[in-house]
Amino acid sequence: MAQYNWLEAINVTEEMLIETDNRLPVIWISALDCTGCKEAFIRSFEPSTLDTILNFISLEYSELLSAASGDQIEAHKESIFEKYKGEYVLAVEGSIPGSDEFLLIAGKSVREEIIHAAKHAKAVIAFGSCSAWGGIPAAGLNPTNAVDIRAIIPEDVPVALVPGCPPIPEVIIGTLLHVHFHGELPELDKKLRPKVFYQTTVHMTCHRKPLFDQKLFAQSYDDEGARKGYCLFKIGCKGPTAFNACESLGYDRCISAGFSCIGCSEKGFWDKGGFCSKRKK
Ligand code: SF4
Ligand code: SF4
CATH class of the missing domain: 4.10.480.10 (Cytochrome-c3 hydrogenase, C-terminal domain)
Incomplete structure (x- = not known):
């Protein structure tokens, strides 16, 4: 079967790829995850993750991928919430623990931090089956009472689910690029997945x-x-x-x-x- 041109599928032309102004700010917060989704994120071939980061998105915060760490990166994250209010994408990897105390980053509850970050996000994208559905942490006896992203963020925040364990690298990049180039999430199906990739x-x-x-x-x-x-x-x-x-x-x-x-x-x-x-x- 012939492979489809996914750039064409999300209506991105060669000319648009040349236009590299105004990168999309992205805050990537990890909760109950294994880092596999980030591993997938850095492995896209076309466009490559490197091209994407250098030209189209600005990865402002990731506990794992940011060069800065500690107080410096936490302060930077807070500054992005203000500077790009309503303009940044919140990417969430991993399911969310039922208790505030269960998972802390920089002394703060990850659960609270995601709610805080989602409030002024342009859109929230749940990358991976853990954040989309609960995934492995929510399986079986679910000892941490893990929940998916929709259980905690306000209903009026646009949200897309990009499941997979991990998701396909080009699907991660394609979903982000759609927001960058078109200013909104791609068309979603009834389960809030980008139709173009999950049809x-x-x-x-x-x-x-x-x-x-x-x-x-x-x-x-x-x-x-x-x-x-x-x-x-x-x-x-x-x-x-x-x-x-x-x-x-x-x-x-x-x-x-x-x-x-x-x-x-x-x-x-x-x-x-x-x-x-x-x-x-
Ligand atoms: S997806 Fe599985 S069941 Fe379907 S044709 Fe491929 S191998 Fe067979
Ligand atoms: S969806 Fe899979 S790869 Fe991603 S954090 Fe969960 S277990 Fe890891």
Whole structure:
């Protein structure tokens, strides 16, 4: 299947890429996370994260990525809230603990800090399944009473969910670039995900789909069918119910590597079996 041009999909032309004035201020706050979403953020190829940071967005605060630290970066964050009131994007990674005391950064409750930062944000973007749905911290017994971003921010703040564990790098960058170039979030679906990236299932664009249609299935990860690259549906592939752009953006590494899609962009994927589920033959 031909890959789509995602820059075209978010209506960004070559000419617009040349225009580099007024970078979009971004504050990136991490709560109950593993840093995997930031790892994804720094790995976009087209445009590269480097180009994006140098030309289109200004990453004003990130506990991990900012060169400054301690009081200096905390003071800078506060100054950005004032200087770019209503203009900055608040990126949130990780779910939010139920108790204020559970997670502190610079002596302040992360929960309170996110609420504070969201108040004057142009938009809030939840990067990753943890901030979008609760993710791993909210799975099972949920010992920290973790919640997703929408549980704590005011309803009138525009919010987009960009799930995935982690999300696809180009989807992170594409969502930010849409705000930069168009001044608003991309069109969202009913679950608040950017339609352009979450409009179809992994299955519908999967390179193994012709094998699914021919009913050629691997029955285990080490059988002859698996070696021949047959469809992984019978060994638990969640591609048919996972809305994400992995295959269409060329991030089909799970399935290309011979491992089934675990549906990491879907709500509650850990509680629905994660890596372990297997369909009956
Ligand atoms: S969504 Fe996945 S990669 Fe991102 S913080 Fe949560 S566990 Fe880590
Ligand atoms: S491997 Fe998974 S996503 Fe691909 S065709 Fe089979 S069931 Fe669908």
